[in-house]
Amino acid sequence: MTQGLLPTVLFYAIKFFSKHIYSLQVQSSGFNVFVHESSFISGCSMKQAYQTLLLVGQTDEAIDSIIDACNQADLPPIKISTAFNADYASELLSKHDFSLLIVAMSESLPFTQLKQLAEQHGSRPTMAVLSATMADDVLQALRSGACDVFVKAQIDAQAGDFAAAVCKLLHQARLIEKNFQYREALEKSLNELQIDQQAARQIQQNMLPDKTVTIGALTAQYLLIPSLYLSGDFVDVIRVDDSKTLFYLADVSGHGASSALVTVLLKNMTNRLLRNLRRKSSFDILSPVATLHRINTELLDTGLGKHVSMFLGIADDEQKTLTYAVGGHHPMPILTDEKGGRFLEGRGMPVGLFPEPVFDEQTIPLPDCYQITLFSDGVLEMLADNDMEAKEQRLLKAVLETKGGNPERIKQCVLPDIISDAPDDIAIMTICRQ
Amino acid sequence: MTQGLLPTVLFYAIKFFSKHIYSLQVQSSGFNVFVHESSFISGCSMKQAYQTLLLVGQTDEAIDSIIDACNQADLPPIKISTAFNADYASELLSKHDFSLLIVAMSESLPFTQLKQLAEQHGSRPTMAVLSATMADDVLQALRSGACDVFVKAQIDAQAGDFAAAVCKLLHQARLIEKNFQYREALEKSLNELQIDQQAARQIQQNMLPDKTVTIGALTAQYLLIPSLYLSGDFVDVIRVDDSKTLFYLADVSGHGASSALVTVLLKNMTNRLLRNLRRKSSFDILSPVATLHRINTELLDTGLGKHVSMFLGIADDEQKTLTYAVGGHHPMPILTDEKGGRFLEGRGMPVGLFPEPVFDEQTIPLPDCYQITLFSDGVLEMLADNDMEAKEQRLLKAVLETKGGNPERIKQCVLPDIISDAPDDIAIMTICRQ
Numbered sequence: 001m002t003q004g005l006l007p008t009v010l011f012y013a014i015k016f017f018s019k020h021i022y023s024l025q026v027q028s029s030g031f032n033v034f035v036h037e038s039s040f041i042s043g044c045s046m047k048q049a050y051q052t053l054l055l056v057g058q059t060d061e062a063i064d065s066i067i068d069a070c071n072q073a074d075l076p077p078i079k080i081s082t083a084f085n086a087d088y089a090s091e092l093l094s095k096h097d098f099s100l101l102i103v104a105m106s107e108s109l110p111f112t113q114l115k116q117l118a119e120q121h122g123s124r125p126t127m128a129v130l131s132a133t134m135a136d137d138v139l140q141a142l143r144s145g146a147c148d149v150f151v152k153a154q155i156d157a158q159a160g161d162f163a164a165a166v167c168k169l170l171h172q173a174r175l176i177e178k179n180f181q182y183r184e185a186l187e188k189s190l191n192e193l194q195i196d197q198q199a200a201r202q203i204q205q206n207m208l209p210d211k212t213v214t215i216g217a218l219t220a221q222y223l224l225i226p227s228l229y230l231s232g233d234f235v236d237v238i239r240v241d242d243s244k245t246l247f248y249l250a251d252v253s254g255h256g257a258s259s260a261l262v263t264v265l266l267k268n269m270t271n272r273l274l275r276n277l278r279r280k281s282s283f284d285i286l287s288p289v290a291t292l293h294r295i296n297t298e299l300l301d302t303g304l305g306k307h308v309s310m311f312l313g314i315a316d317d318e319q320k321t322l323t324y325a326v327g328g329h330h331p332m333p334i335l336t337d338e339k340g341g342r343f344l345e346g347r348g349m350p351v352g353l354f355p356e357p358v359f360d361e362q363t364i365p366l367p368d369c370y371q372i373t374l375f376s377d378g379v380l381e382m383l384a385d386n387d388m389e390a391k392e393q394r395l396l397k398a399v400l401e402t403k404g405g406n407p408e409r410i411k412q413c414v415l416p417d418i419i420s421d422a423p424d425d426i427a428i429m430t431i432c433r434q
Numbered sequence: 435m436t437q438g439l440l441p442t443v444l445f446y447a448i449k450f451f452s453k454h455i456y457s458l459q460v461q462s463s464g465f466n467v468f469v470h471e472s473s474f475i476s477g478c479s480m481k482q483a484y485q486t487l488l489l490v491g492q493t494d495e496a497i498d499s500i501i502d503a504c505n506q507a508d509l510p511p512i513k514i515s516t517a518f519n520a521d522y523a524s525e526l527l528s529k530h531d532f533s534l535l536i537v538a539m540s541e542s543l544p545f546t547q548l549k550q551l552a553e554q555h556g557s558r559p560t561m562a563v564l565s566a567t568m569a570d571d572v573l574q575a576l577r578s579g580a581c582d583v584f585v586k587a588q589i590d591a592q593a594g595d596f597a598a599a600v601c602k603l604l605h606q607a608r609l610i611e612k613n614f615q616y617r618e619a620l621e622k623s624l625n626e627l628q629i630d631q632q633a634a635r636q637i638q639q640n641m642l643p644d645k646t647v648t649i650g651a652l653t654a655q656y657l658l659i660p661s662l663y664l665s666g667d668f669v670d671v672i673r674v675d676d677s678k679t680l681f682y683l684a685d686v687s688g689h690g691a692s693s694a695l696v697t698v699l700l701k702n703m704t705n706r707l708l709r710n711l712r713r714k715s716s717f718d719i720l721s722p723v724a725t726l727h728r729i730n731t732e733l734l735d736t737g738l739g740k741h742v743s744m745f746l747g748i749a750d751d752e753q754k755t756l757t758y759a760v761g762g763h764h765p766m767p768i769l770t771d772e773k774g775g776r777f778l779e780g781r782g783m784p785v786g787l788f789p790e791p792v793f794d795e796q797t798i799p800l801p802d803c804y805q806i807t808l809f810s811d812g813v814l815e816m817l818a819d820n821d822m823e824a825k826e827q828r829l830l831k832a833v834l835e836t837k838g839g840n841p842e843r844i845k846q847c848v849l850p851d852i853i854s855d856a857p858d859d860i861a862i863m864t865i866c867r868q
Contacts (some may be wrong), residue, residue: 137567140716193663196631206738228627257631261638271732272735302705
C-alpha cells in the first residue's frame with residue numbers, strides 16, 4: 001500500500017496500563033476512540049499491512065506530543081505501542097519486532113538506557129527525542145545508537161519535519177522488513193524444489209547398481225557425480241547368464257531432471273530384455289547392437305525428444321571375449337592389461353535420434369587379467385587440454401597410473417578439483433578381472 | 435573475516451589526482467607506501483574481502499585527520515577513495531557502491547550537497563563531520579541524511595570513539611552487503627533448479643496427449659495442474675483399433691520430480707503393449723486388467739519404490755461397451771447419460787505395490803451419448819467437505835451442471851480458487867460421445 005493512496009491517515013496506538021491492553025484509534029480529524037484490542041500481542045506480524053512503532057517516554061505529555069505530531073502527518077498505517085519505562089520497553093522488544101523505536105529522553109531515562117534499547121532493537125532504526133537543544137546531548141544520543149535525533153520543541157514547532165523523519169525511518173524499516181520477507185519467500189521456494197529433487201534423486205539411486213558389484217571373477221565399480229541433483233549419466237551392470245555380464249554407461253543429452261526422466265527408460269528396458277531372455281521370448285540382450293536398436297526404438301516411440309550416447313558391452317568369461325556396440329559414445333573405453341592400455345575401436349550414431357541408426361558391433365579377445373574403463377563425455381569436457389588427442393592421452397595415463405580400477409582414484413588423477421557442481425554430469429565405470 | 439583475527443590493520447587509501455590513480459597503503463605502524471593501483475576501478479566489487487569508504491572533504495587536512503583516526507584503530511580492511519568536491523563524489527557514487535560515505539562539511543560543502551550525496555548513496559550509511567560543535571548543525575546534518583555526526587575536534591581528541599562509530603557503520607553496511615550477496619546466491623540456486631525443472635516439464639509435456647483428442651465419435655479432454663513443475667498425475671488416450679479406444683488416468687504416489695520419473699514408464703509401457711498388439715506378439719492391451727498387471731510387474735522390477743493408483747478403460751464403439759479395471763483409484767469415474775450420472779463400481783489394489791495384486795475388471799453397456807469423467811485424488815483432497823460422501827456428491831453435481839465435458843469448467847465448479855500451487859497434483863479427464 002503506498003502512502004499516497006491513503007485518503008485518511010488512520011493508525012492505532014495501544015497503551016499498556018499494567019496488564020490491560022487498550023487500543024487508541026487516532027484519526028486525522030482528531031476523533032479518538034478507545035477500543036479493546038487484545039489480539040495485538042499475538043497478531044504482531046511483520047507481514048501485516050501496518051508497521052509497528054514502540055514509543056518510550058516517562059510521561060503522558062512526552063508521548064502525547066509525539067502522537068499528536070504523527071497525527072498531523074500522512075504517515076503509512078502504524079500501530080503504536082507505548083512503554084513508560086525502559087524495563088517495560090525492553091520486555092516488549094524481547095517479545096516483538098518493532099519497525100521503529102522512538103525514545104523520549106529524560107533524567108530518569110538516561111543515554112545508557114537508550115543505548116541498551118537501541119542495541120536490543122537491532123538493525124531497525126531508533127530515534128531519540130531530547131528535551132533541550134544541547135549539541136553534546138545530540139551527539140551523545142547518536143553515540144548511544146540513535147540514527148536520528150529530535151528536540152522536543154522542534155516536534156511541536158516543526159511537526160512536518162518530524163513526520164517526514166518518522167516517515168523516512170519507517171520506510172527504512174520497511175525495506176529491511178520487505179527484504180526479510182523476500183528472503184523468506186526465496187528460501188521457501190528453493191527448499192521446496194530441493195526437497196522435490198532430493199526425493200527424485202533417491203528414486204534414481206534406487207535404480208543404480210551398488211557402487212561395487214562382483215559377478216564371478218569380475219568386479220564392476222563406478223562413480224557418478226551429477227551436475228545438479230539428478231543425473232543424465234547412468235550405468236548398469238547385469239549378470240546375463242553364468243558366463244556373460246552386460247554393462248553399459250549411458251549419457252543422456254542435457255543433464256538434470258529432464259535427462260533423468262530418460263534413465264528410467266534405460267533401466268526398465270534392460271530389465272525387460274533380461275526377463276525376455278529368461279522366458280526365452282527374445283534374445284536381444286545377448287547382442288549389444290540389438291539392444292541399442294531396441295533402446296533407439298523405445299526412445300523415439302516415447303517421444304521424449306531426448307537421445308543418449310552409450311557404450312554397451314558383454315564380457316564373456318568362458319569365451320574370454322568382449323562383444324560391444326557404440327551408440328555415439330565418446331570417449332571410447334580404455335582396455336588395459338599386462339601389456340599396457342589402449343582405447344577400444346568402434347563408432348555408431350547416438351541412440352534415440354534417428355529412426356534407422358547404424359551401430360557397430362565388435363567382438364575382441366580378452367586376456368585373463370584386464371580392466372575396462374568407461375567415461376562419460378562430461379569428464380572430457382572438464383579437462384583443460386586444448387585438443388582431443390591430449391585429453392584422451394591424459395585419461396589413458398590416469399588409468400595406467402591408478403591400477404586397481406578404483407574410479408574415485410581415476411577421477412582424482414584427471415579432475416582433482418571436482419567434488420560437485422560440475423557443469424555436466426560425470427561418470428566413470430571400471431570392469432576388472434584380476 | 436572477523437576483526438579480531440587481523441593482527442595488523444591494513445587498509446588502502448586511493449587518492450584521485452585528476453586522472454591518475456594512486457593507492458595509499460597505510461599500516462598501523464604508520465608506515466606509508468604509495469602504490470599505483472589502477473585495477474581498483476574495475477575491481478570494486480562487493481564480494482571482495484575489503485569494504486569501501488568514500489571520504490569527501492575540501493582540504494587535505496580534513497581528509498588526513500579522518501584517515502589518521504582510522505589508522506589508529508582496529509578497523510576491518512577498507513579501501514578509501516577520496517573526493518575533494520561534491521561533484522566528483524557524486525561521479526564516484528554513480529559508478530561504484532561504497533560501504534560508507536563520510537562527508538567533512540565546510541562552507542563550500544553545505545548541507546544541501548550532503549543531502550544529495552546521502553540520497554545518492556542510498557541505503558548504506560552516511561556520516562557527517564562538522565567543523566564546530568553547534569547543536570543546530572548536528573540536527574541539520576541528521577535532517578540531511580547523515581545517520582551519525584562527528585565534530586572534527588572530537589575526531590582528534592576521541593579517536594577511539596570515532597573509530598568505533600566507523601566500525602559500527604561499516605558493520606551495518608556489511609550486513610546490507612552480505613544480505614545482498616545471500617539473496618543473489620539464493621536467486622541463482624533457485625533459478626538453476628527452476629530452469630532444470632522447466633526443461634523436465636517440457637519433456638513431460640511431450641509425453642502427454644493433446645488437450646483435446648478426437649478418435650472417431652469420441653472426444654477426450656483433460657486438465658492437469660501440477661503442484662510444482664512436474665506432475666505425478668498422468669493421462670493418456672490411445673486408439674487401439676477401429677472400434678476401441680484406451681484411456682487412463684494415473685496418479686503416482688507423491689508428487690513432483692520423483693513421481694514424474696514414473697510417468698515415463700507408464701507412457702513407454704502402453705506404447706509398447708500397443709506395438710505388441712500391432713505385431714500380434716501380445717494382446718495384453720486389449721484387457722485393462724492384463725495391462726494393470728503388466729504395469730505392476732514393470733514398476734516392481736524397475737525398483738523405483740513408487741506405486742500408482744489408476745483407472746484404465748477401453749471404450750468399444752462397435753460393441754457399445756466400456757471395459758475397465760481399477761488399480762487403487764479413488765474417486766471412481768462418473769458415467770453420465772440422458773438419465774443422469776453415477777459413479778462406476780469397482781475396486782482394486784494400487785499398482786506397483788504388491789507382487790500378486792488383485793484388480794477387478796468389469797464390462798458395462800454404454801448408451802449412444804455419454805460422458806465419462808475421471809478425477810485424480812488431488813481433486814478430492816482439495817474439497818472442503820468433511821466426509822467422502824459429501825465430496826463425491828459435489829463432484830457428481832459439478833459434472834451434471836457442466837455439460838459438454840470441458841474439464842476446465844468442471845474444475846471451476848468444484849475448485850474455483852485453484853490456479854496453481856495446489857498441495858497435490860490435480861487431473862480431470864473426460865471422454866465424451868455425443
